[in-house]
Amino acid sequence: MDDLGFFRELFTGLNRGLLMSIMLIIPSALGGLVIGITAGALRAFGNAAVVRIGDGYAALFRGTPLVVQLFVLYFGLPNVGIYLSPYWAAVTAFVLCSGAYQSEYVRGALLSIKRNQYLGAQALGFTRLQTIFWVIIPQAMRRALPGCGNEIIYLIKYSSLAYIVTFMELTGEGKTIATEYFRFTEVFLVIGFYYLILVSVAKIILRKTEKALEVPGFGSA
Amino acid sequence: MSRSEPILKVENITKSFGTAHILKGVDLELPKGGIKILIGPSGGGKSTLLQCLNCLVTPDSGTIWFNGSVVDIQKSKELYAFRQQVGMIFQDFNLFDHLTALDNIIIALCKVKKKNKQQAKERAMVELEQVGLSDKGHLYPAELSGGQKQRVAIARALAMDPKVLLLDEPTSALDPELVGEVVAVIRSLAQKGMTMIMATHQISLIRNLADEILFMKDGLIAEQGTPRELLGAGVCTLSQGFCDKLNEITGEEI
Ligand SMILES: Nc1ncnc2c1ncn2[C@@H]1O[C@H](COP(=O)(O)OP(=O)(O)OP(=O)(O)O)[C@@H](O)[C@H]1O
Ligand SMILES: [Mg+2]
Numbered sequence: 001m002d003d004l005g006f007f008r009e010l011f012t013g014l015n016r017g018l019l020m021s022i023m024l025i026i027p028s029a030l031g032g033l034v035i036g037i038t039a040g041a042l043r044a045f046g047n048a049a050v051v052r053i054g055d056g057y058a059a060l061f062r063g064t065p066l067v068v069q070l071f072v073l074y075f076g077l078p079n080v081g082i083y084l085s086p087y088w089a090a091v092t093a094f095v096l097c098s099g100a101y102q103s104e105y106v107r108g109a110l111l112s113i114k115r116n117q118y119l120g121a122q123a124l125g126f127t128r129l130q131t132i133f134w135v136i137i138p139q140a141m142r143r144a145l146p147g148c149g150n151e152i153i154y155l156i157k158y159s160s161l162a163y164i165v166t167f168m169e170l171t172g173e174g175k176t177i178a179t180e181y182f183r184f185t186e187v188f189l190v191i192g193f194y195y196l197i198l199v200s201v202a203k204i205i206l207r208k209t210e211k212a213l214e215v216p217g218f219g220s221a
Numbered sequence: 222m223s224r225s226e227p228i229l230k231v232e233n234i235t236k237s238f239g240t241a242h243i244l245k246g247v248d249l250e251l252p253k254g255g256i257k258i259l260i261g262p263s264g265g266g267k268s269t270l271l272q273c274l275n276c277l278v279t280p281d282s283g284t285i286w287f288n289g290s291v292v293d294i295q296k297s298k299e300l301y302a303f304r305q306q307v308g309m310i311f312q313d314f315n316l317f318d319h320l321t322a323l324d325n326i327i328i329a330l331c332k333v334k335k336k337n338k339q340q341a342k343e344r345a346m347v348e349l350e351q352v353g354l355s356d357k358g359h360l361y362p363a364e365l366s367g368g369q370k371q372r373v374a375i376a377r378a379l380a381m382d383p384k385v386l387l388l389d390e391p392t393s394a395l396d397p398e399l400v401g402e403v404v405a406v407i408r409s410l411a412q413k414g415m416t417m418i419m420a421t422h423q424i425s426l427i428r429n430l431a432d433e434i435l436f437m438k439d440g441l442i443a444e445q446g447t448p449r450e451l452l453g454a455g456v457c458t459l460s461q462g463f464c465d466k467l468n469e470i471t472g473e474e475i
Contacts, residue, residue, distance in 0.1 A: 120315030124329045125305035139319045215319050217363025
């Protein structure tokens, strides 16, 4: 009966939420990659103390639920005088959580490069840094890419948790409308469809990147 | 030839892995243009010695002279500069898997020798041509045969203008029918006067190429001499016995 009003409000709300979600996802994905690559490299090549710190970070953020991390950042930090906006609390949690997973893929990829690649470079007179930069990282990047891409796809989906700290993104907007009209099934079906599109776009970009970096003999999934 | 000043000389090289003493004090002199061939039983320390020569494996003790002066291997700058002048060929090629044959050579010239891309490319083409692979430059290691990979590796090493070449069983990982093409390249290097020290089980190389054969056993050079001295008719040496065994395996004529 009031279908027109419902759908108008639904799509206005969801489109607004979609924009907010994208504003969450892109910086979180990039930040997560930066942290992940840095932490992964330190965990692979650092001295014992650095490795221990890196491992600790990864264990902490992979070992606790993201919801808990969000709550601590948003509701806990004010206790020690740090106030984060809902947006920044969410981005920080996503960057740290995603970075922990990314570091795992990056570390594994770096360590998977065989010793003969180091020997080949060293024998030619490459410095340690040149070896890592020009031989190890380009190879490890290709090995890590499928895992890192998967993690970004997970990130797109767990970005929906930002509504828990009151940030109005896609899921938050949808839930408000669903509650108002008491039409949960339709609303969440549409939300699901929005995420499906986000994930599909991300997949296309990842596929393109993998294609561009493809090298025979480096089987990428 | 053996009278000229050694280009590479090491004295009293020792190396242990844990409690296993792999090299127990090896001396070696490599005169300019000389070719020495390392033979001996598996585990005797040939690879370890070769990798100690350019410090891919850091010796526990010993001194390395290059071109008449001591190499201070504690100084990384000096070590990197030294390694540029000592080419190494490995049993399993060690090409960079993510780069084409041509780029394998170019990257070394650009990053280590600081050549510009154009110069590097020209030089790389020349070297590929030398090993008969000018039409394979665009292929990745995974697309090359073992023999082709080894020839690219040789081209890459030569592009750096090394004064000495260390070769660690360059034909051992190859299918029998591919050994010939790599042996031919090594022979032509020898004809051009390249200074080399090579571990190999290839009888034809041992017999025809070596100025001197070094028989390594248990971390020491147990026997040392010209092919005639060690493998001549009627002699009874460790090397002779070893080569006889190789012959039985391969059926190759000395
Ligand atoms: N990185 C290492 N750590 C521990 N032991 C090692 C290492 N490298 C070599 N060894 C040991 O040193 C010994 C000598 O090895 P090396 O590879 O030098 O022998 P080789 O004469 O080249 O033998 P082969 O003919 O089989 O190539 C072997 O017993 C090997 O197990
Ligand atoms: Mg060996």
